[in-house]
Amino acid sequence: MKRTSPTALATLAALAALGVLCVMALCAALPPVAQAGTRLTYSCFFPPTHVQSQLAEAWCKEVEKRTNGEVAVDFFPGGTLTKAEEAYDGVVQGMSDLGFSVLGYSRGRFPVMAAVDLPLGYRSGWAATQVANQVYAHFKPAEFNDVQPMYFHAHGPGLLHTAKKEVRKLEDLQGLKLRATGNSGQLVKALGGTPVAMSMPDSYQAIQKGVVNGGMYPVETNKGWNMAEVVHFMTETQPVAYTTTFFVVMNKARWESLSPKARQAIAAINVEWAEKHAQAWDASDVVGMEFFKSKGGKVLPLNNGEAERWIKATEPLLAQYVQEAKAKGLDGQAVLNFARQALRKAQQ
Numbered sequence: 001m002k003r004t005s006p007t008a009l010a011t012l013a014a015l016a017a018l019g020v021l022c023v024m025a026l027c028a029a030l031p032p033v034a035q036a037g038t039r040l041t042y043s044c045f046f047p048p049t050h051v052q053s054q055l056a057e058a059w060c061k062e063v064e065k066r067t068n069g070e071v072a073v074d075f076f077p078g079g080t081l082t083k084a085e086e087a088y089d090g091v092v093q094g095m096s097d098l099g100f101s102v103l104g105y106s107r108g109r110f111p112v113m114a115a116v117d118l119p120l121g122y123r124s125g126w127a128a129t130q131v132a133n134q135v136y137a138h139f140k141p142a143e144f145n146d147v148q149p150m151y152f153h154a155h156g157p158g159l160l161h162t163a164k165k166e167v168r169k170l171e172d173l174q175g176l177k178l179r180a181t182g183n184s185g186q187l188v189k190a191l192g193g194t195p196v197a198m199s200m201p202d203s204y205q206a207i208q209k210g211v212v213n214g215g216m217y218p219v220e221t222n223k224g225w226n227m228a229e230v231v232h233f234m235t236e237t238q239p240v241a242y243t244t245t246f247f248v249v250m251n252k253a254r255w256e257s258l259s260p261k262a263r264q265a266i267a268a269i270n271v272e273w274a275e276k277h278a279q280a281w282d283a284s285d286v287v288g289m290e291f292f293k294s295k296g297g298k299v300l301p302l303n304n305g306e307a308e309r310w311i312k313a314t315e316p317l318l319a320q321y322v323q324e325a326k327a328k329g330l331d332g333q334a335v336l337n338f339a340r341q342a343l344r345k346a347q348q
Contacts, residue, residue, distance in 0.1 A: 040073045040097035040254060045084035048077040050224065051280045056100050056248070059273050066265040071258060073098070088249065092146050097254045103245045104182040111325050112141035115335045116154065117183045118321060119240040119314045120343055125218075125281025127346035128154035128243035133274055134342045139335060148255035150248040151270040153277035155218045156285040157241030158184055161231040162214035163207050168235065168303045170313065179203045179215030183242050183317075188216055190317050191240075191310065200225050207231060216242075220284035223291040234292060235300045239307040240314050246277075 042060055046053035060073035082090035087101035088109075103110045104117055116135055122128045132152040136144075160167060160178070167173055173193040180188040185195035196212050200221070206212045207230040214231055222228035248270075255263065293299075302310065318336060325332025 037069065038071050038258070040071065040250075041081060042073050042075045042098040042100070043079075043081035043087050043090055043096035044075065044077045044100040045079040045087060046077060046100075051284060052246075052277060053077045055273065055276055055280055058276075059248075059269060062269050062273075063266055066269060067262045070262050071266070088147070088247070091249050091251050094251055094253075096251075098150070098248065098250045100246065100248045103247055107182060108324075110141070110143045111328050111330055111332075112136075112139050112143060112335055113152075113245060114183075115321060115325075115332070115339045116245045117242055118318060118336070118339070119183070119187050119242040120340060121239050121311075122154075122157045122241045122243045122343070123238055123347055124278075125154060125156040125243070125285065126278040127343060128156065128245075129274055129278035129281070130346040131339055131342045132243075132245045135335065135339055138338060144249070146252065147249040148252050150250055150266070151274040151277075152245055152247055153274050153281070154243040154245045155281045156220065156243070157238050158187075158216050158218050158243060159241060160214065160216055160235040160237045161222070161227065162233045162235070163210075163231045165213060166233050166235075166298075166300055168300055169306050170309055176213045177211075179206060179212045179217075182244075184216040186317055187240065187242055187314065190314050192313070203227065204230055218244075218281070218285060218288070219292070220281065220288040222288040222297070224284065224288065228288070228292040228295040228297055231292075231297065233298050233300055236302060237310065239302075240310045248273075 042056065044053055044056045046056070048054070048057075057075045057077070060075045064072045076096070081096050082099065084101045085105040087096070087099035088106060090096045091099040103113055113132070113135060116128070116132045129152070132154045136149065136152060162176065162178075165172065165176065167176075170192055173191050175194075177194045177196050178188045179198055180195040181197045185197060188195040196206075198206060198212075200217075203212070203215055204225060204227060207214060207227070215227070217227070219234070222231070258266075322332035322336060325335065
């Protein structure tokens with residue numbers, strides 16, 4: 001047998017080492033690809049019994065089904081993984097792979113999407129959800145560059161609810177302390193009331209004890225948080241009704257690690273689930289109204305001519321949004337105009 005010279009052996013060894021290095025360099029240059037059975041974590045602040053939480057969990061199951069098990073999602077409701085106000089940063093930092101919470105909990109961080117929550121006169125959660133997703137799709141705001149948005153949805157019209165005192169005109173709000181946070185707090189102040197920031201769980205007892213005289217919230221809350229047990233009147237303030245935008249976002253690196261086929265399947269599910277959440281918000285409003293009336297609650301229309309007065313009272317809020325957006329280098333007026341146009345089409 002012919003022997004290989006030491007020089008040849010050294011050459012072969014060098015070539016083999018070089019090949020290994022090349023393979024290692026190539027692997028390092030490629031993004032990590034998720035393997036079959038990839039597990040993701042999903043943080044949601046709603047309790048497991050809430051319909052919005054149940055829909056989020058159903059999304060997880062649908063992802064596993066349509067990716068044929070390539071992607072599985074472990075669902076953590078009730079803020080057990082990250083609390084509501086921490087959910088977004090939790091996704092950015094990798095504490096969870098997905099997060100579902102409220103944009104308004106990070107006031108000032110999402111200046112483009114903040115336009116959606118303004119008191120534009122929403123009549124349904126479906127219309128509000130249409131506006132939220134269209135604003136994002138049209139402007140693709142840089143404020144979300146650190147995550148991969150799945151979809152947005154928004155609750156039905158936030159209306160005025162009061163205990164003991166009827167409100168039919170602006171003057172009736174004078175002297176009233178109302179539970180309201182974020183944009184709803186600004187709205188209460190613009191209308192002449194005094195906003196008091198507090199969590200929804202604390203609101204029931206506060207209204208019951210007279211610490212506050214009512215609150216601004218969507219109709220579904222009357223049943224979801226049993227608020228109908230402590231308020232007596234609901235004023236039809238749809239002309240200045242606000243909404244609250246909810247987000248579902250995914251860690252960007254984790255999203256990019258998924259196969260193109262899995263990403264395509266999830267994108268299709270996202271479109272469907274935004275619609276499901278919107279419909280659920282509106283169905284919850286129907287239940288909330290029924291519960292409110294069953295407890296003896298009375299729905300009050302605004303007096304004649306009051307709608308125009310309430311709308312005029314909120315104009316400074318819209319102007320303030322435009323100025324704040326401008327200070328951040330954004331065309332707030334363009335965003336506001338687009339949101340209004342999208343809402344008009346959705347409510348035709």
